[in-house]
Structures are given as C-alpha cells and as structure tokens.
Amino acid sequence: MRDIAADKITDGVRQACIEACRDLPDDVLDALKRSLEIEDSPATFCSAGTSCPRRTRGRDVLEQLIENARIAREEQMPICQDTGIVLVFVEIGQDAHVIGGDLTEAINEGVRQGYNEGYLRRSVVRHPLDRVNTGDNTPAVVYTEIVPGDHLKITVCPKGGGCENMSAAKMLTPAHGREGVNRFVVETVREAGPNPCPPVIVGVGLGGTLEKAALLSKKAILRKVGEPSPNPVDAELERELLEAVNETGVGPAGYGGRVTALAVHVESYPCHIASLPVAVTLQCHAARHRTFSI
Amino acid sequence: MIRLKTPLTTEDVESLRAGDSVLLSGVVYTARDAAHARLARLLEEGRPLPIDIKGQVIYYVGPTPARPGQVIGSAGPTTAGRMDSYTPALLEAGLKGMIGKGLRSQEVRDAIVKHKAVYFAATGGAAALLAKCIVACEVAAYPDLGCEAIHRLEVRNLPLVVINDCAGGDFYRRV
Numbered sequence: 001m002r003d004i005a006a007d008k009i010t011d012g013v014r015q016a017c018i019e020a021c022r023d024l025p026d027d028v029l030d031a032l033k034r035s036l037e038i039e040d041s042p043a044t045f046c047s048a049g050t051s052c053p054r055r056t057r058g059r060d061v062l063e064q065l066i067e068n069a070r071i072a073r074e075e076q077m078p079i080c081q082d083t084g085i086v087l088v089f090v091e092i093g094q095d096a097h098v099i100g101g102d103l104t105e106a107i108n109e110g111v112r113q114g115y116n117e118g119y120l121r122r123s124v125v126r127h128p129l130d131r132v133n134t135g136d137n138t139p140a141v142v143y144t145e146i147v148p149g150d151h152l153k154i155t156v157c158p159k160g161g162g163c164e165n166m167s168a169a170k171m172l173t174p175a176h177g178r179e180g181v182n183r184f185v186v187e188t189v190r191e192a193g194p195n196p197c198p199p200v201i202v203g204v205g206l207g208g209t210l211e212k213a214a215l216l217s218k219k220a221i222l223r224k225v226g227e228p229s230p231n232p233v234d235a236e237l238e239r240e241l242l243e244a245v246n247e248t249g250v251g252p253a254g255y256g257g258r259v260t261a262l263a264v265h266v267e268s269y270p271c272h273i274a275s276l277p278v279a280v281t282l283q284c285h286a287a288r289h290r291t292f293s294i
Numbered sequence: 295m296i297r298l299k300t301p302l303t304t305e306d307v308e309s310l311r312a313g314d315s316v317l318l319s320g321v322v323y324t325a326r327d328a329a330h331a332r333l334a335r336l337l338e339e340g341r342p343l344p345i346d347i348k349g350q351v352i353y354y355v356g357p358t359p360a361r362p363g364q365v366i367g368s369a370g371p372t373t374a375g376r377m378d379s380y381t382p383a384l385l386e387a388g389l390k391g392m393i394g395k396g397l398r399s400q401e402v403r404d405a406i407v408k409h410k411a412v413y414f415a416a417t418g419g420a421a422a423l424l425a426k427c428i429v430a431c432e433v434a435a436y437p438d439l440g441c442e443a444i445h446r447l448e449v450r451n452l453p454l455v456v457i458n459d460c461a462g463g464d465f466y467r468r469v
Contacts, residue, residue, distance in 0.1 A: 061417050064417045064453075065417070065420060068417075068419065068420040068421065068422050068423040071422040071423055071426065072422040077358075077368050077421075077422040078358045078368040078422065079419070079421065079422060080368060080419050080421045081355060081356060081357050081358050081367065081368040081369050081421040082372065082421075083358060119359045119360070119361045119367055120358055120359075121356060121367070121441050122441065131328070135440075162373045162395075162418065165373065193396070193397055193466060194395060194396050194415070194466055195373050195396035195397060197418030197419045253415065253417055253418060254395075254396070255455065255465070255466075284418070284419055286419050
C-alpha cells in the first residue's frame, strides 16, 4: 500500500482547473491552425461587393478563436466565460491508499479553491429544478476506476453547457448497424447547428449500455485531437464520420463552411446481443482538460 | 463593415441585412436565463422593468469574475435559444437588439420582423477577445444573481454578425 495525502489531490485539482480554463491545449490550437488551410466558407465582402478570396466568414471565426487563445494564455484569462461544470476522472491504483481526508471532498475542495483563485465562473446549481447556485462550482462530477498499481491518475475536464446541451444518446438496435450509427452522429451535429460553437470535437461512445455509451463519449473527447483510435474498426469509423460531419456545411460558428468538426473520436465497448447504444458528446473548441498523477 | 452605436433606432435596424458584419459601440445590457425569467414576470404583471429597454440591446452573457484591475472577465455569448420563450414580450416592450449565438425559434424570428429588431451573433468561445471590447461594466439590476445579474456594459467596436434581420432574413438558414 502506498499512502497518498488528500491535500495533494486538492492541490492538483485546484491547479488543473485554473490551467485548463486559461490554456488551450496545443493539440487543439494546432488543429485550429490546420483547419484554416481547408476552410472554404463563403467569402466576406470587403467593400462594395468585392469579395476577398482569403477572407471568409469561416476563416474569420477560426482566426478569432486562435487570437482568443493567445489573449487568454498571455493575459491569464479564461478562454471561454463558461468555465463549466467540472468532470473528474480518477484512476485509483488498487494499492494506493488516500489518507487525511475523503477522496471526493478533496476533489471538491480543489474545485472550490481553483474557481475562487482563478476568477472562474461558478456555473453549478444545487438542484436542477430550484436552480440555486452553489456559489463555488461544486460539486464536481466524479468518476472513479480501480486500476492496477499504487498511483492516482486524475483528469480534470471543465465542461461547458452550450455544447453539452446539444449532446445526445440513443438506443439503436443491431439492425440499424453502422449506417444507423453514422446517421445518428451526423444528424446530432447537423441539428445542433451553430449552438455548440463549432468547430467541435465529436466524442462518440458506442456499445455497452445507455450510461456506458455516454461515459465512453466523454472519454472520447479527452483524447488528443485527431489521434486515431488504436482499434482499427473505430479508427475507420472516425475517418468516415469526420468526412460526413464536415459535409453538413454547418461550418465555423454555423456560418457555413467545411470545418464543422476538428475531429471525431470513437470509443467502443462490447454490448448485449439485442442492443446498439450510441452516445454523442459535443465538445466546443474550448476542449479544456488537464491530467496529473500522484 | 458597418459601425453602429446604441441605442438603436428603427432606421438603424432597417438598414441591416442577415450576414452583415457590424462593429457595435455604446451601452448594452447583459441578461441570461434567470434575469429573463424575472423581466418576463414583471411584463406579465404589467409592472415596470428595472432598466429601460426601449431601443436597447441585450447581450446574452454571464461573464467570469473580473480580476483586480480588470473591467470584466471573459465575456462571450451564450446560447440565445434558451431566452426564446421570454423574448417576444421584451421586443414588444421596445427592445431593439440581441447578441448571442445559435438558433432562434420561429416565434422570435416573427417578433423580430413585427417589432423591427435585430439578432446579432458574436463568436461563441471568443470570450477573452470579446472582453477586450468592453470598456466599462456595472451592475444595473438583480445583484443577487451573481454572474447572471443584469450588467450595464459599455462596448467599443464589438464584432458581430447579423443573423436575423427585420425583413425576415436568417443568416444561419441561408448558408
């Protein structure tokens, strides 16, 4: 058994919340820069009907997002005003032992401190119906998983509400097959239109059960942008879906164009002979997450 | 690029077409879900609003807290559709413009035409960049709502795109 002090967990979560909200990961920034090369949305009119071929609505949006990330990083400001509800994924080594406090409370204390010190927005209400703000952005949504070893690996992901609201899950049947999955994913993105702040990262959870598919779709958005799944079947589905999603014409900010998604990530799991669960988590370009180990 | 100053007149609004790029300056008021619910209730009961919205523009935003020395924290648009059920009554009461992001309902689009108003989008997620255009900020009503309170902002050259114009044009559906 290896002892891990609860204080260390609090400190790590505090720091991760602040950094994640201010610092757009390089993989997302690189994906935005690459997307400038392929964006072909309608041209903006510079003056009296003369269009400028290299300046388009979609490119304007992508350039604003790149500039926004620069300002946020340099001036230590949140990338987006919606600093999210905090998802925390904890991998607990089976030989690790948390001492000096409760794991969940240690995480929530980290969120409390991070949102206070980082001047981040408190966006959590205590009950879905009475809507009273908890005032400190707690509680976090915590998922734990027991793994081999004696370490703790914690991923902190502040998740915005705008794109979360456009996420969806559906229990398909085996007869729907690959075509049914493709249709559901593409329709979810198309119907979301401008609302989730495209370009998005599309997380697809395939298989398991209703809640397993939803959780897989969340794990899918944590992967490095554009890194293919190690599973060749899922990797091929990712390529196919990215192509289809970018054919919808939604484009950056929903202003039309090619770059509706920066990436599609698929995570799959075995499922029941009767089921084909599929879940889609939409993640806006502010794909904020930080991982640390203790 | 069209430069506009608030408050907006009917003539200002009539000159705008879906897809126009606009730089907006002047006073705008912030309001999101909670503030809209309160404003709508007051209108329903025939009571006065805490701010005069005639000719004004509402920005759907809940900014992050300002650090010491900052005017405001990050301040990008939130999804406008959540305000749809409250919006026609506000337009009837004289509201001229809205800033947000995302689709509006048919009822709101009809009310925009009927009352000669305009719905602008700011780039969702560009919250640090947009905050640079905000030069003053004070609470105007409902301080108990925290980040959802109504703030009176002074903006300079806030970059916007006209989504729904008063002739029924809809930039999201045209592209």
